[in-house]
Amino acid sequence: MNSSSSFEQLGREVIQLEAEALLALAKRLDGHFMEACRLILNCQGRVIVTGMGKSGHIGKKIAATLASTGTPSFFVHPGEASHGDLGMITPADILLAISNSGETEEIVTILPIIKRMGVKLISFVGQTDSSLAKQADAALFVGVEKEACPHNLAPTASTTAALAMGDALAVALLKSRGFTREDFARAHPAGSLGRRLLLYVSDVMHTGGEIPQVAEQAELREALLEMTGKGLGMTGVVDRNNRLVGIFTDGDLRRVLNRGVDVYRVIITEVMTKNPKTTRADRLAAETVQLMRSLRINGLFVVDEDNHVLGALNMHDLFRAGVI
Known part of the structure; x- marks a missing residue:
């Protein structure tokens, strides 16, 4: 048998x-x-x-x-x-x-x-x-x-x-x-569940000089230099009070090039995405992953209640942190 x-x-x-x-x-x-x-x-x-x-x-x-x-x-x-x-x-x-x-x-x-x-x-x-x-x-x-x-x-x-x-x-x-789930995570800080329940956006995001951002009056070529230098595949566009008014990403660049736009002359506000999706510093990193997946985007800016830029992150940051 x-x-x-x-x-x-x-x-x-x-x-x-x-x-x-x-x-x-x-x-x-x-x-x-x-x-x-x-x-x-x-x-x-x-x-x-x-x-x-x-x-x-x-x-x-x-x-x-x-x-x-x-x-x-x-x-x-x-x-x-x-x-x-x-x-x-x-x-x-x-x-x-x-x-x-x-x-x-x-x-x-x-x-x-x-x-x-x-x-x-x-x-x-x-x-x-x-x-x-x-x-x-x-x-x-x-x-x-x-x-x-x-x-x-x-x-x-x-x-x-x-x-x-x-x-x-x-x-x-x-x-x-x-x-609670948080109590369980505290007993498993090294496990994937612990990382999902204990890591917040503030633990993962880039801050200070690492944030890619340009002023509203900047030309597109300046934005491209900022994106290249910061390596997050995007840049934020902020007003004089450091409030986020738009975002420009690698995907936006491909669309601009397909339209034949002169990257040396156009102003960033003419080609940026207005009112972009954002997240908060006190949000769980795992929740932000779900948000990004649902929106099919690779990066987000972190803002406060008045839309002031506090940080930025992308999927690679979340992957390195073990949240994904």
């Missing part, structure tokens, strides 16, 4: 089985889930996640998801906990222990110590009558009827269920806290 169609069928069966396990999990959510959320929201410390083997791998991901969505959390290996790492846990913390059997020796061993410390316990278990379930302040049942493994041995559907339960907790807590 090694044909491509056979592999595809086996893959579909696994995915279908795990999808059914998740649907069953959703139907079983009860007051224990609400209690787990309440305990974590009231926690003054961190959520310490622990688990052995595959449950440990799932636990690391859950801890990372919690931490990045407003719930301070980290993973502690239960085997190492008995050899000194219990010192990482304080009475103000909550222990989230994952064990399909609910009898994982390394976890059960540390429970008396955790209880003496007054640490609250949340468990993800596959057996509701297990030691871990009975000692938990909130026991969340993540058991499955059948693993995707044909021998019903390798943790597959059960680990998927545990992972989904962790995501459900994280998102429920995120919404309860009013955790």
